[in-house]
Amino acid sequence: MGLLTTSVGSFPKPADLSRARRQFAEGDIDRAALEAEERKAVREVLALQESLGIDLLVDGEMARGDMTTFFAERLEGMEVSGLVRSYGNRYYRKPRIVGEVQRPAPMTVESWRFAQGATARPVKAILTGPYTLMDWSFDEYYPSREKCCLALAEVVRQEAEDLAAAGAKDIQIDEPAISARQDELPLATTALGIVTARLRGTARTWTHLCYGEFQPVLDRILALPVDGLLLELSNSDFDLLDGLKRLPSDKILGAGVLDVHNHVVETPQQVRERIERILEVVPAERVWLNPDCGLKTRTPEEAKGKLAAMVEAARTLRGSLGI
Amino acid sequence: MGACPSRRGPARAGENGLIRAANHSSYPRVGDHPLDQQLRHALRSRDRGAATDAEVAAVEDEVTGIVVAEQSRAFVDIVTDGLVRWEGPLSHVARHLDGLHARDLVRWFDTNFYDRRPEATGPVRRRAPFLVHDYQVAAAVAQTTPVKVVLPGPVSFARLSRDRHYASLEGFARDLAEALALEVADLSRVGCRHFQLDEPMLCRRPEDGELVADTAARVFAAAGSGATTVLSTYYGDLTALSGALDRLPGSHLGLDMIADAGNWKLLEKLPERKGVYLGLFDARTTRQEDAQDVAQRLLPYRDLLTRRDVIVGPQAGLELLPRDQAYEKLLHARYLVEKLSREWTWAS
Numbered sequence: 001m002g003l004l005t006t007s008v009g010s011f012p013k014p015a016d017l018s019r020a021r022r023q024f025a026e027g028d029i030d031r032a033a034l035e036a037e038e039r040k041a042v043r044e045v046l047a048l049q050e051s052l053g054i055d056l057l058v059d060g061e062m063a064r065g066d067m068t069t070f071f072a073e074r075l076e077g078m079e080v081s082g083l084v085r086s087y088g089n090r091y092y093r094k095p096r097i098v099g100e101v102q103r104p105a106p107m108t109v110e111s112w113r114f115a116q117g118a119t120a121r122p123v124k125a126i127l128t129g130p131y132t133l134m135d136w137s138f139d140e141y142y143p144s145r146e147k148c149c150l151a152l153a154e155v156v157r158q159e160a161e162d163l164a165a166a167g168a169k170d171i172q173i174d175e176p177a178i179s180a181r182q183d184e185l186p187l188a189t190t191a192l193g194i195v196t197a198r199l200r201g202t203a204r205t206w207t208h209l210c211y212g213e214f215q216p217v218l219d220r221i222l223a224l225p226v227d228g229l230l231l232e233l234s235n236s237d238f239d240l241l242d243g244l245k246r247l248p249s250d251k252i253l254g255a256g257v258l259d260v261h262n263h264v265v266e267t268p269q270q271v272r273e274r275i276e277r278i279l280e281v282v283p284a285e286r287v288w289l290n291p292d293c294g295l296k297t298r299t300p301e302e303a304k305g306k307l308a309a310m311v312e313a314a315r316t317l318r319g320s321l322g323i
Numbered sequence: 324m325g326a327c328p329s330r331r332g333p334a335r336a337g338e339n340g341l342i343r344a345a346n347h348s349s350y351p352r353v354g355d356h357p358l359d360q361q362l363r364h365a366l367r368s369r370d371r372g373a374a375t376d377a378e379v380a381a382v383e384d385e386v387t388g389i390v391v392a393e394q395s396r397a398f399v400d401i402v403t404d405g406l407v408r409w410e411g412p413l414s415h416v417a418r419h420l421d422g423l424h425a426r427d428l429v430r431w432f433d434t435n436f437y438d439r440r441p442e443a444t445g446p447v448r449r450r451a452p453f454l455v456h457d458y459q460v461a462a463a464v465a466q467t468t469p470v471k472v473v474l475p476g477p478v479s480f481a482r483l484s485r486d487r488h489y490a491s492l493e494g495f496a497r498d499l500a501e502a503l504a505l506e507v508a509d510l511s512r513v514g515c516r517h518f519q520l521d522e523p524m525l526c527r528r529p530e531d532g533e534l535v536a537d538t539a540a541r542v543f544a545a546a547g548s549g550a551t552t553v554l555s556t557y558y559g560d561l562t563a564l565s566g567a568l569d570r571l572p573g574s575h576l577g578l579d580m581i582a583d584a585g586n587w588k589l590l591e592k593l594p595e596r597k598g599v600y601l602g603l604f605d606a607r608t609t610r611q612e613d614a615q616d617v618a619q620r621l622l623p624y625r626d627l628l629t630r631r632d633v634i635v636g637p638q639a640g641l642e643l644l645p646r647d648q649a650y651e652k653l654l655h656a657r658y659l660v661e662k663l664s665r666e667w668t669w670a671s
Contacts (some may be wrong), residue, residue, distance in 0.1 A: 004466070015525055081609060081645045081648070082354070082355040082645025082646060082647055082648070083351075083353050083354070083360075083645060083646075084351070084353055084642075084643060084644065084645055085352075085353065085436065085439065085642055086437060087411065087428065087436060087437035087644075088410055088411075089363055089366040089367065089370075091353055091363065094435075094645070096609055135433075136435045137434065138608055138609040139608070140608070140609060140610050177435065179430070180430060180433040180434075180435075181433045197601060201577075211427075211428040211429060211437055212429075212430050213429070213430070235427045235428055236427045237427065261427075261428055316635060
């Protein structure tokens with residue numbers, strides 16, 4: 001089977017949840033009330049994906065405001081600083097590392113269990129990788145980036161192994177920062193390897209990378225210690241396409257066939273044409289389809305429309321290819 | 324921090340030697356207090372169709388005033404408009420020049436900040452002035468404090484863009500320089516006397532030195548005589564150009580003293596009487612530098628610094644920090660100036 005579909009992680013938050021998050025921040029509701037809204041939103045986003053026919057589901061990261069802040073709020077040794085712009089009109093509360101990083105308790109296992117219990121389809125567990133957690137935080141504690149990154153690798157490893165023990169069969173460790181400093185790619189690779197080393201045979205591991213200068217280091221990226229790579233391709237007009245011919249034969253490509261930084265909803269035909277470009281360099285049985293990145297910056301209507309176009313394109317192409 | 328600066332005023336102590344504190348370029352446009360998030364909300368409202376461009380522009384003017392006032396409260400001697408209207412370091416200018424379009428997202432060097440990559444699809448030409456209003460709004464708030472206007476360097480801009488029109492980096496950069504020179508000339512006409520051209524790619528592509536020199540000279544020439552013109556480099560060092568620093572135009576050379584140790588040795592190679600902007604405060608970490616430590620580090624270079632015009636500040640834009648931390652960086656910069664102007668003899 002090839003051309004299966006999944007998502008990268010985040011979905012737009014429903015208005016009710018956004019309101020509840022604001023109320024919680026202002027002390028107007030308690031955590032139980034917020035979590036009730038989060039679970040309602042998770043059920044809705046799972047139902048949406050089921051109705052569209054997505055193969056591997058995600059919980060939409062409804063409990064996460066930001067992919068690093070969420071973990072910083074749950075790890076000892078990390079705090080959250082003020083708002084920092086990441087691009088355009090998007091801001092996040094950038095974490096600060098102020099002490100030895102430790103994981104006092106599992107951070108995502110219960111929420112993954114809840115999501116998996118709400119659907120018969122497989123749900124992918126999603127973590128932020130150690131290199132990105134380090135690079136997207138202000139480190140005020142560790143004497144070197146290496147020590148910081150490896151300390152974070154240990155806590156992410158613990159979390160990933162707990163997810164696998166809970167039954168997660170697909171675990172994605174996002175590393176969008178991995179291309180930031182190419183001289184640190186060996187460190188990032190080692191850290192990711194620490195996280196995935198003991199998951200072999202238990203869970204399929206993925207990583208997600210986006211919006212960087214990957215071309216000069218593509219071969220190292222393609223060799224990252226995971227089973228599958230979800231890559232942003234559409235926004236950068238398939239710059240990496242030629243290099244993907246060198247995708248190792250044991251690797252799956254999660255091809256970004258939806259531009260999540262464009263309000264325009266692609267047609268199934270447009271998506272199909274993108275997939276056909278990918279199939280010129282990677283065989284269909286090793287290609288999964290997904291948006292370029294998380295969908296949280298889109299409106300719910302745009303997210304639904306884009307995913308529907310992707311599923312329809314995959315369906316018709318599978319039919320014509322006899323898959 | 325040992326103490327806060329207690330007064331404003333020039334730190335001048337000698338005839339030609341001078342030390343001042345300045346903001347480098349951007350300043351956080353959004354703070355943590357809900358009242359400090361008006362621009363964020365206005366832009367969101369416009370995205371939803373609930374606010375007009377004119378309403379957003381009014382908020383941008385208001386926020387410009389706030390960030391200028393905040394820099395003034397940090398007692399720096401040269402402020403900027405905070406680049407509050409800039410979507411990104413490249414895309415903002417790209418949107419105002421013919422022949423360019425802002426396209427796919429790219430990471431800004433090794434930061435967690437992203438911008439839309441410009442794409443050249445035709446000859447680059449300026450449509451109309453695009454920074455003059457911003458300068459005038461900032462200058463009205465700053466009053467007697469000089470406002471520096473920051474522009475992307477033509478070569479870095481071209482290097483970081485996608486070129487689908489020019490056959491060469493040189494042609495692209497030279498057209499950009501012509502467009503930016505028109506802007507600088509208009510700014511000069513309305514009273515701007517401080518300009519900064521950002522060429523961070525020079526640290527990574529020293530082979531571009533000649534082209535940077537030529538294009539920067541073209542842009543700075545439009546500022547007129549007597550203007551402060553900073554050729555700013557950051558996120559790396561210029562050691563590969565140590566024998567050619569005298570070729571780089573501008574009244575001041577901007578050096579990143581944080582990213583790499585190489586620039587410290589470069590201080591000894593600075594051309595005689597050339598001004599220098601020293602990026603001594605790390606704009607990418609919430610760790611706050613102690614002015615005493617920074618002063619100690621500068622001590623071996625006292626003789627060569629005290630006979631020239633020195634500006635100190637963050638090594639790059641402060642927008643990658645929370646606003647309270649950005650403000651504190653400027654306070655430390657000003658405190659360093661107070662300290663060195665008091666403890667060192669600045670002379671011709």
